[in-house]
Amino acid sequence: MTKPTFRLSRRTFLRLAAFAGLGVAAAAYERVARRIGYVNYLRWLVRGQTQRLTGRPAVVALGQCPTYGDDVSGVLRELWRSAAMPDVAGKRVLVKPNLIDVIEGHPTTTAAPVLAAVLDLLQELGAGEVVVGDGPGFRREAWPAVEAAGWAAELARRKIRFVDLNYDDPRPVPIRDGWFANQKTIWLPRHVREAELIVSVPKLKTHHWAGVSLSLKNLFGIVPGARYGWPKNMLHINSLPLSILGLYQLVRPMAAVVDGIVGMEGDGPLFGPAVSHGLLAVGADPVAVDATCTQLMGLPVERVGYLWLAGWAGVGQIERIETRGESRERLFKQYEAPPAGLT
Numbered sequence: 001m002t003k004p005t006f007r008l009s010r011r012t013f014l015r016l017a018a019f020a021g022l023g024v025a026a027a028a029y030e031r032v033a034r035r036i037g038y039v040n041y042l043r044w045l046v047r048g049q050t051q052r053l054t055g056r057p058a059v060v061a062l063g064q065c066p067t068y069g070d071d072v073s074g075v076l077r078e079l080w081r082s083a084a085m086p087d088v089a090g091k092r093v094l095v096k097p098n099l100i101d102v103i104e105g106h107p108t109t110t111a112a113p114v115l116a117a118v119l120d121l122l123q124e125l126g127a128g129e130v131v132v133g134d135g136p137g138f139r140r141e142a143w144p145a146v147e148a149a150g151w152a153a154e155l156a157r158r159k160i161r162f163v164d165l166n167y168d169d170p171r172p173v174p175i176r177d178g179w180f181a182n183q184k185t186i187w188l189p190r191h192v193r194e195a196e197l198i199v200s201v202p203k204l205k206t207h208h209w210a211g212v213s214l215s216l217k218n219l220f221g222i223v224p225g226a227r228y229g230w231p232k233n234m235l236h237i238n239s240l241p242l243s244i245l246g247l248y249q250l251v252r253p254m255a256a257v258v259d260g261i262v263g264m265e266g267d268g269p270l271f272g273p274a275v276s277h278g279l280l281a282v283g284a285d286p287v288a289v290d291a292t293c294t295q296l297m298g299l300p301v302e303r304v305g306y307l308w309l310a311g312w313a314g315v316g317q318i319e320r321i322e323t324r325g326e327s328r329e330r331l332f333k334q335y336e337a338p339p340a341g342l343t
Contacts, residue, residue, distance in 0.1 A: 040178035047314035058288035058317040059083050062296075062325045065261050066278040073117040076257065079282040080121060082324045085255055086197055086284055089126040094163075094195035095119065098202045098218050099134040100269055102148040107262045107274045110201050112150035114259040114280070118201055119158055133191050134221040135165035137231040142166065165189040166225035179246025180238055187227045188250065198222075198251050200286060204260030204277065204293055206268035206335060210240050211304035211342045212297065213269045214290040215256035219247040241306035245315055248286065256289040257282050263297070265335035277333050287316020292323060298334035303342035 061083035063075040095118055097110035115132070122130050132155060136142055142164040146152050155162055168189035175183055192198070200215035207213040220243075223232050235243040248254065260279030266272035279296060283289040287310045291301045301318055302308050311318030 043177070044313035048312045049314075051314040051317070052311075052319065055314075055317060055320060057320040057322045058283065058285035059322050059324060060281060060283040060285075060289050060292045062292070062323055062328070062331055063280040063282075064278050064326045064331060065280050066276075068111055068113040068261055072113050072261075072280070073120055075280055076114075076117045076121055076282070077124075079280060079325060083282045083284060085282065086253060087125075088122055088197060090128040091196040092129045092194060093122055093127045093131075094191050094198045095122070095130060095132045096134060096198055096200050096218060096221060097132065097151070098213075099136050099142060099145050099149060099151075099221065101136065101138060101140065102145050103270060106271055107203060107205075107264050108270055109145075109149040110203050110259050111261065112154050114257070114261065115151055115201060116154040116158075118199060118257055119154070119160055122199070123158070131161050131163050131191055133163035133165045133168065133189070135168075135189070135223065135225055137220060137225070163189070163191050165192065165222055168192075168224065170224040170227045173250055175246065175250070177249065179242050179249055181242070183238075186246075186250065187224055188222060189224050192222045192251060195251075196253075198254045199257060200254060201257045201259060203269075204258055204263035204279065204281075204297070206265050206272055206297070206299075206338045208267060208269070208338045208340055209236070210244070210306065211338065212290065212294050212299065212307075214258060214293050215254075215286040216244050216248055216290055216306065216310075219244065219251065222247065222251065241309045244306040245310055245313070248310075248315065253284075254286055255282075255284050256286040258289060258293050260293065260296075263333075263335070265297075266337075267339055272336075275333060275335060277331075279331050279333075285316050287311065287318060288321045291316075291318040292321055292328075296328060296331050296333065298332065299337060299342065 061079040063079045065075045170187040172185035202218040205213040258281040260277045263275040263277045264272040310316045
């Protein structure tokens with residue numbers, strides 16, 4: 001006997017959402033529902049409401065570090081402790097900085113002193129294996145960019161390998177919950193699949209399509225260009241919010257260390273002007289870290305599509321956040337939004 005398939009019609013879906021007092025959110029994201037299916041959508045809706053009502057607050061540690069010549073390592077060490085970050089002892093850790101491109105006069109990449117401080121701390125905490133990896137989204141070989149960004153010398157000094165994730169033995173990984181529409185798998189590199197913790201170390205930037213480019217958007221660099229081409233358009237076709245959060249669902253556990261000592265505003269992530277911000281942000285909930293950093297840039301979280309969706313779908317906190325360390329007031333800077341505005 002064939003097992004009956006449960007289907008949820010659009011009308012029933014909207015009625016259930018309205019009955020639960022969630023009609024505004026349902027109407028706002030009906031386009032997402034059509035893409036991933038109403039059953040998945042309703043599951044996210046319930047999970048998000050449960051998290052908002054009963055979820056524990058996420059912890060984000062904020063530190064002030066005016067320049068890269070200051071004690072970046074000391075500030076980071078204290079923030080890591082304050083944020084109750086994951087135990088890394090004996091674990092395989094992939095550090096994922098931002099290597100989109102190196103353009104003179106624009107702070108596009110994670111600064112070498114921040115990357116060095118992260119690597120030193122992980123070794124100090126007894127990580128079993130530490131590698132640094134990224135897969136730039138443009139047709140430029142990764143290693144020349146590693147050298148231009150100043151990373152090569154820091155890696156050599158610590159005897160840590162750089163892995164080009166565009167070519168790192170990609171294999172298919174099953175997809176759950178409909179994040180990538182009708183796709184059943186997505187190919188990921190070996191070091192991503194095998195990592196026991198991924199530490200995303202992005203540059204604090206605006207982004208012309210995503211609104212902001214922080215620890216979650218930084219995950220686009222784990223998608224292998226050798227499989228999907230450049231500039232990895234399948235992620236954009238799928239919808240940026242769904243792709244960003246879909247990747248996050250595949251790679252957890254993950255932690256975030258945001259390099260906001262010098263950020264970028266306006267026409268990010270490549271051509272915007274620099275902002276001397278003096279910020280380091282650390283946390284074990286990347287959604288909460290990115291939401292906090294967005295607020296510290298003077299930009300509304302609810303206007304950044306993937307962050308609003310993350311909080312609404314219950315995959316991270318955007319509201320119940322406890323900040324430790326430096327006060328938000330001292331670290332606030334008003335950034336110019338991307339030219340096209342926010343999503």
